[in-house]
Amino acid sequence: MDLTLSPTEKAFRDEVRGWLADNSAGPEPGGDDDASFPWRRQWQERLAAGGWSGVNWPSEHGGRGATVTESAIFFEELARAGEPLPANVLGLLLAGPTIMTWGTPAQQQRYLAPILTAAEIWCQGFSEPDAGSDLAALKTRAVKEGDEWVISGQKVWTSAAQHSKWCMLLARSDPDARKHQGITYFLMDMEQDGVEIVPLRQITGEAHFNELFLDGARVPDENVLGGSGNGWKVAMTTLMNERSGLAFFHQVRMRQLLESLLEAASERERLGDPAVAQRLGELDARIELLRLTAYRGLTSLERNGQPGPESAVTKLMWSSTNQMLTQLAVDLLGPEALAAGNGWAYELLRARGNSIEGGTTEILKSIAAERVLGLPRAR
């Protein structure tokens, strides 16, 4: 066991730090998401020019070929430097790796490079109003007409849809096949008449997510990924893809949030109470545990080629810890932290989504019970 960085890892970290010290996205433009997205897009162009877009992509596809640990280091340093995630994060972490696994050489040639530069933004068309945790219950239809597929249905929780060129779309191509068998994974052009994007307002007030209404949208046959009827397997690649990079980014952000809370609470002289000290000690412990468990997970992945039990628990740990932290912030700072427009108020509300998005806590517990502990399928 050695919890220090190896010389190669240190050199990588120093290189990332050095580049970030000289390159910054600059201050986030105020206002809504519409101002923020171009800012993150320009930031990604800068990352790409510096060779930092797609750090974990193999070099033959234009990436840096970083190890899982280096990828984690990159995302930690990005957060530490206070820089934003690249705009095309879904393309970089989900679409790209899925196309690398399942795509034909022609598809890889066509789609991968523009992901790296953010020239083409990607969104995800998976969940539907009646197909959330039970994704295989999806009903969006794909009907073959000549050498095209005609898509009709509805998707929900599609972030960045309004900025996206392409969509990872799951649709039912064979309604007579069994639930998981009749699904096809399409690469759908968002810029067509049959695609209507409607913003979806969250409890935080803004609309980062969207609904997609698909009515006669068309996808050429060459945009089927992984073969007709094979969509569920391809989707599993997307869903299970190594998102450790993002996890490391989130943890560092949580540590920064805690530090920011300490400063705010100190200014208001709220740190003298032992009961408060207990709760802060608890949070410190949980945030540290999350970091340690995520790092343990990297070792499992590097040694065994697959994730160990750690991956089942880290998302659960992250969401509950962030909810605890944001609640404590309100407790320490009082009603001013609930004022409209207050940053802590936003974090409190946004945190409610953490235990739902990317796999609900209930589903993740069932996955841990079934796949890690080997318990019988849940009822």
Next chain:
Amino acid sequence: MNFGLSDEQQEIKRTAHDLLEQRSGFGQVRAAAERGAYDPALWREMSELGWAGIAVEERFGGLGLGYVEAAVLVEEAGAALAGSPLLATLSAAAVLGAAGSEEQRAAWLPRLASGEATAALGFAAEGVAVPVPEAHEADLVVLVEDGRAALFVPAELIVAPFETIDPTRRYARVSVVPGSGEPLPGDPAPALDGAAVLLAAELLGVSDRALAMTVDYVKERRQFEIPIGAFQAVGHRCAEMLVATEGARSATYFAGWAADADPQQRARAAALAAATASDAAREVTAAAIQAHGGIGFTWEADVHWLYKRAQLGAALLGGSGRYRLTLASLLHPDLAAAA
């Protein structure tokens, strides 16, 4: 960066697991608890394998390994609730090794490393320490009071049994004959952090065993025509036990590594391990009783031994609250005053 056990460490853990599975099943644990005495042959076997001296310097007859190796042994012994003075002797030897004079170390460490003598570690206030595991049979008792340590032999102590709800281990109330004992010249603090890590490792083993027993039970037990593990409430509870146990594992292995290799992080890591492992062990063993339903509440079903050891271990650590205050005091200067 490599957060896994080395091949040698895994081998030590595997050997311990296999030995203890055979020599410390619940039948043997129950027998030892009811008899009120350990099986001396088990300690002899542990000593022959070098466990007593795992972290004692080679020049004193030990194996010269570190806290990570000691932790995996203690973890397996905890999982098996093995009746032996292993944890107590390792902890006391660590304090002696860190804070004792050369003469004190030379006088005692070789005998402790061979298993010929055993030791106990206690925390005293005004010359009284309770509960002290294994003090009744110890050849050497190390007591810490106000941050300073001292050595005592049996003649210098009044040792009375302290019966607890955990009969799988012998605890004692120890009081010092006034004016006796030999102070250790050095600072015991680093080794006390190490002792906390070992206790956390034992609690990790207890949690792991409780989870394993629970998983086996809920796969077998059928109600409403299906295994009860298929009910979400049951499966989810097991998932929560997994989260708690894996959290304790991360913290404990990190703290063991820091105790060996990173003095700057040692105190914080030990506090993290102590807080996490205490809470995890109590929650996981309580959840294990619950998951076993009615039989979980019986003496015969053996789940209770783990719950009781978890309670005593957490109490010996002084309660997780104390460690959270330590962590808080390291977070911000204003919190140091509150902690």
